[in-house]
Amino acid sequence: MANMNDVASLAGVSRGSVSNYINGRPNRPEIKHKIEQAIRDLNYIPNATARALKTNRSNYVVFILPTVNTPFFSELSYFIQIELNKFGYKMILCNSNSNYQEEIEYIEMANTQKVAGVITMSYSDISELVAPSIPLVAIEKKISNQFPTIVSDNYAGGHLGAEQLHKRGAKKLLFVSKAPIKDVSERRRQGFIDYCQENNLRYDIMLAEDKRDFSSDYDHFIDNHLINGKFQFDGVFSDTDEYASDFWHLLVKHQVLVPKDVQIIGFDAAKIYPRQPIFLSAIRQSTKNGRSCCSKIADSVQIRKNR
Known part of the structure; x- marks a missing residue:
């Protein structure tokens, strides 16, 4: 296995010049080029642990x-x-x-x-x-x-979610999440609430209990808010794509048409794989x-x- 001395010998430079290069200190361009070529030829891999001890900082x-x-x-x-x-x-x-x-x-x-x-x-x-x-x-x-x-503007994201549902004709909105709600989710919820209140929209909050099978709470909520097969909310916003997707599939299970009867918007819009088609509207949080x-x-x- 090649070491720093081998690199210096092949490059025709001092060991100190190689050390400077490895540790990010300046070298003349021509010396830097020779060292880089020698490292490629020898397939030299610097010892990260030793470098960290010397520089008092790892990479x-x-x-x-x-x-x-x-x-x-x-x-x-x-x-x-x-x-x-x-x-x-x-x-x-x-x-x-x-x-x-x-x-x-x-x-x-x-x-x-x-x-x-x-x-x-x-x-x-x-x-x-x-x-x-x-x-x-x-x-x-x-x-x-x-x-x-x-930090993302989570409040504006919640405000925007409610606004987009309203612009598309929704008149009774529902915020869906999981208890306990705090931190960024609380700001998203507050943005949603404020938009609804500013525009005199009817709304409700549905928080599933903090347990492993929390989706059953969503299922019961949907079942209790169906009248003659019609869900009593026409716009749903959630603080995550995960909960929005869960709610969507449960609505479909109850034969509620999405987005014809109920429109849904989630939050994040991250993809599982690069070519994944968009299947759920969401407030995009850029990664x-x-x-x-x-x-x-x-x-x-x-x-x-x-x-």
Whole structure:
């Protein structure tokens, strides 16, 4: 297996020049070209652990998600990895299962390994766990004033969902979600409510209980609001595509026509696979904004280097 000395010998440069290249320090263009060619010829792979010990910082970024088992989070992970690669970082994907203890363990790992940064979609209080020397970017929920936050305008999304149903003729609207509702979902619900109240629209809120088979609550609600086969709401908005899709299929099971009799709008519009046709109207939450997270991590790393 080739080492740094082999690269220096083949390139005809000093070991120090190779070390500078590996650790991101400047070299003259002609020296840089020789080193790159030697690395390709030797198929040399730098020792990331040794480099981290020397530079006191690895090139890994920890990305903590509550789950990867949804199209939105899967798509978000994909685009963040692409953006991190552009900045020369590698992603360590951590699935916390919305478990506070698992989030703590991932943060402790990030501190110990001296990672380049952390991107988190945590809904727990982790502000005191992250070492001040590690750049962190939060998604959706603000952790503290110390760390930047990337957030969608969830209130405007809920407002827009109700508005679009209204524009398409819906007169009695229903917000569908799962209890307990909080954080971004609460802002989406409030936007929905405010639009309905501003426009004197009748509306109701249906929150399924927080249990594994919560869709049965949707089923019972639909069954209790059918009169002569007609559902008593003509517009449904949900804070996620998942719940909107569940509700849609249950309406169909009760022989309610969608979208002829009931129109439905979800939230996220993430695709399971790239060529997936659009089958559900939704407020689009862009996953490509992952570049903002990566840019902030890179900027924070550079600031620390220059101190």
